[in-house]
Amino acid sequence: MIVAKRKPFDEIRQLLKGYKKVLNVGCGTCVAVCLAGGEKEVSVLNAELDMAGKLDNTPIEIAGITIERQCDREYLEALDSKVGNYEALLSMACGAGIQFLAERYPQIPVLPAVDTTFIGVNQAVGWYEERCRSCSSCVLGHTGGICPVTMCAKGLYNGPCGGTNKGSCEIDTNQPCAWYMIYERLKGQGRLDCILEISPPNDWQNQIPRTVIQPGYSKPEAAAK
Amino acid sequence: MKSGSNLEKILKAGHFAFTGELGPPRGTGAEEVRHKASFLKGNVDAVNITDNQTAVVRMSSWAASLIVLQEGLEPNYQMVCRDRNRLAMQSDILGAYTLGIRNMLCLSGDHQKFGDHPQAKGVFDIDSMQLIGMVKKMRDEGKFLGGTEILNPPQIFIGAAANPFADPFEWRVHRLAKKIASGVDFVQTQCIYNMEKFRAFIKQANDMGLTEKVYILAGVTPMKSVGMAKYMKSKVPGMDVPDDIIKRLQGVDKTKVADEGIKIACEQIEEFKEMKGVAGVHLMAIEWEHKVPEIAERAKVLPRPVID
Numbered sequence A: 001m002i003v004a005k006r007k008p009f010d011e012i013r014q015l016l017k018g019y020k021k022v023l024n025v026g027c028g029t030c031v032a033v034c035l036a037g038g039e040k041e042v043s044v045l046n047a048e049l050d051m052a053g054k055l056d057n058t059p060i061e062i063a064g065i066t067i068e069r070q071c072d073r074e075y076l077e078a079l080d081s082k083v084g085n086y087e088a089l090l091s092m093a094c095g096a097g098i099q100f101l102a103e104r105y106p107q108i109p110v111l112p113a114v115d116t117t118f119i120g121v122n123q124a125v126g127w128y129e130e131r132c133r134s135c136s137s138c139v140l141g142h143t144g145g146i147c148p149v150t151m152c153a154k155g156l157y158n159g160p161c162g163g164t165n166k167g168s169c170e171i172d173t174n175q176p177c178a179w180y181m182i183y184e185r186l187k188g189q190g191r192l193d194c195i196l197e198i199s200p201p202n203d204w205q206n207q208i209p210r211t212v213i214q215p216g217y218s219k220p221e222a223a224a225k
Numbered sequence B: 001m002k003s004g005s006n007l008e009k010i011l012k013a014g015h016f017a018f019t020g021e022l023g024p025p026r027g028t029g030a031e032e033v034r035h036k037a038s039f040l041k042g043n044v045d046a047v048n049i050t051d052n053q054t055a056v057v058r059m060s061s062w063a064a065s066l067i068v069l070q071e072g073l074e075p076n077y078q079m080v081c082r083d084r085n086r087l088a089m090q091s092d093i094l095g096a097y098t099l100g101i102r103n104m105l106c107l108s109g110d111h112q113k114f115g116d117h118p119q120a121k122g123v124f125d126i127d128s129m130q131l132i133g134m135v136k137k138m139r140d141e142g143k144f145l146g147g148t149e150i151l152n153p154p155q156i157f158i159g160a161a162a163n164p165f166a167d168p169f170e171w172r173v174h175r176l177a178k179k180i181a182s183g184v185d186f187v188q189t190q191c192i193y194n195m196e197k198f199r200a201f202i203k204q205a206n207d208m209g210l211t212e213k214v215y216i217l218a219g220v221t222p223m224k225s226v227g228m229a230k231y232m233k234s235k236v237p238g239m240d241v242p243d244d245i246i247k248r249l250q251g252v253d254k255t256k257v258a259d260e261g262i263k264i265a266c267e268q269i270e271e272f273k274e275m276k277g278v279a280g281v282h283l284m285a286i287e288w289e290h291k292v293p294e295i296a297e298r299a300k301v302l303p304r305p306v307i308d
């Protein structure tokens, strides 16, 4: 899932400065699971904003709504009849959701309340770790299911570098060396031949905005407009 | 001859090579570089010019390399993958070769987190393995990585690093084999203190036939003090300093520690001269350049061979 964390409160207040009537839009998918921007987080943030506004005499009328997915037109539609009543929208969705919201209502300022952080896993409640940088050419098949792009501090395709230190990465003894893990796992599987081959320079595909159209589908004419 | 560099000639002729290291200044001005070079000239076959070593900004490696070249010393131009993408790398290589640089050392580079700009975005567009292959392609195929032809391709003697001590030990020799397959001509190792482990590494490399395909220069850094030895042991990732070394340094009179460090280094060098598979020594006497003449003398590697 996509993991985000709430922006510092002061930064959110700074972004909202001057707006008196705001709708805070949460998202019920990834950011809800990682406890950053679901229904509960929307109401907590709204209560804090309300309180802070009252305390320093800059009252703000802030409402909240959480839709199933902000990155999906189908669910955004539910906001069409509401947004006109507000001077600005605050969004607690990931960066994609925030942009989709802004795209749908181009006349209204849309402000981010979270910092979108990574694609990661749920290690335990409240504890998430990054696992993928969405490089568009997945190499997990020959790296033992461990991503060198994300997990190696240098994103090396032919590791480990000379800094590996008793299994940890040179940047931090608490950070396992990705390539050490890759080696250990492949060794355990008897598949070290996977990394004997030189991995050629990567064909970076994440340097321009990417589009995916699945086989059998096409860009609907209506959406293009 | 691949490049016709002095280092290549020395190694090809079967001489025991002796190379040095020089860190460019943290500012402008050629004087510091010239001053350091004065101690190395005539005592080493080539000198590595570090590239923003430990991720600290310094005068660019190619610029300091050119100053060294003017001093009549052969530079070994280091390039790390941390600071440049493939376009910048290739254009720097063209410029460096055009102005007389003939050796390169291809490295991944220390992570930016260690340096004076920990906020920097690390580039790592390609890694050291791929950089080796890119320089080889430029040289042997006369093509850029992208495939287009190069006008007067650069003839570079290609170097890389190897750390026989980093984990996993069993993989290190395979990684060396990968660098050879990528096209490396010579390899400089991490500073060696654990001789036993190094002997095991070289034996593996000999057994796999790797030492026939690449010149290995054993890395030597004399210990200046007990503090340095302890620091290297505990703080420098991928460094293997056995307790024996620390004990030996502690065992001598305080005023003699540096001398003992040089003594240990010289003993190592004597062993390397006889060790099958070792083609020379790379002396990293960082910020101790003025000691190089003495070390070279005591290690009995002088005079350096001159080959036309």
Ligand code: SF4
Pocket: A131, A132, A133, A134, A135, A136, A137, A138, A139, A140, A147, A148, A149, A150
């Ligand atoms: S290689 Fe890594 S970054 Fe690329 S898609 Fe696979 S997991 Fe994601």
Ligand code: SF4
Pocket: A151, A152, A153, A154, A155, A156, A159, A160, A161, A162, A163, A164, A165, A168, A169, A170, A171, A176, A177, A178, A179, A180
């Ligand atoms: S120590 Fe391991 S994880 Fe860290 S940069 Fe080197 S290869 Fe990558």
